[in-house]
Amino acid sequence: MNFEIDKQKFKELVLYICSRADRSNLGSIKLRKILWLSDFISYLRTGKPITGVTYIKQEFGPVPNHLPPAIDELESEGRLITRETRPFNVHKKWEYIAMADPDLSLFTGVEIGLVNEIMEYVLEKHTAESISDFSHNTIWELAEIGEEIPYEAAFAIESGEITGKEIEIAKERLSRIP
Numbered sequence: 001m002n003f004e005i006d007k008q009k010f011k012e013l014v015l016y017i018c019s020r021a022d023r024s025n026l027g028s029i030k031l032r033k034i035l036w037l038s039d040f041i042s043y044l045r046t047g048k049p050i051t052g053v054t055y056i057k058q059e060f061g062p063v064p065n066h067l068p069p070a071i072d073e074l075e076s077e078g079r080l081i082t083r084e085t086r087p088f089n090v091h092k093k094w095e096y097i098a099m100a101d102p103d104l105s106l107f108t109g110v111e112i113g114l115v116n117e118i119m120e121y122v123l124e125k126h127t128a129e130s131i132s133d134f135s136h137n138t139i140w141e142l143a144e145i146g147e148e149i150p151y152e153a154a155f156a157i158e159s160g161e162i163t164g165k166e167i168e169i170a171k172e173r174l175s176r177i178p
Contacts, residue, residue, distance in 0.1 A: 003052035003151065010051040011070040012102040013038070015079060016115065019098035021123055028094045029060070029128040036062040037118045042111065044154040050111050057143040
């Protein structure tokens with residue numbers, strides 16, 4: 001199922017997360033995981049994601065393909081500053097500094113509550129490595145590297161472990177969805 005992408009809402013969600021999180025605890029990995037979990041858990045609970053952006057399977061987990069343009073826009077607007085905190089390290093770390101308040105009028109209270117719940121889970125209970133490992137779950141298995149992870153894959157969260165055969169059946173069924 002394809003959802004209409006709300007790029008402005010996505011951009012404001014990025015700014016919201018960056019404005020609320022302790023910047024020493026929010027790097028690019030955790031930011032991507034909070035966005036992904038927020039959209040997929042929202043879809044699971046309500047039948048629709050918060051932003052509708054597309055998530056792509058990459059080696060280290062799901063990645064929202066609208067994140068780089070959103071960050072670029074926020075920076076050009078002077079609403080967000082990003083900087084590398086370990087520029088000469090193989091494992092680069094990014095720091096996000098919100099310079100403005102997000103427009104929360106685009107969100108429902110339920111959406112913000114869900115994002116806060118997920119932020120608490122990711123930021124307080126995980127390292128970047130452990131949340132990356134967590135994201136390599138059944139949902140992530142339903143796509144190949146570089147492919148879109150369909151929102152319908154969120155239902156795999158509730159089904160627990162599934163077999164390779166079930167993954168193939170799900171992929172075949174999802175390929176028939178217009």
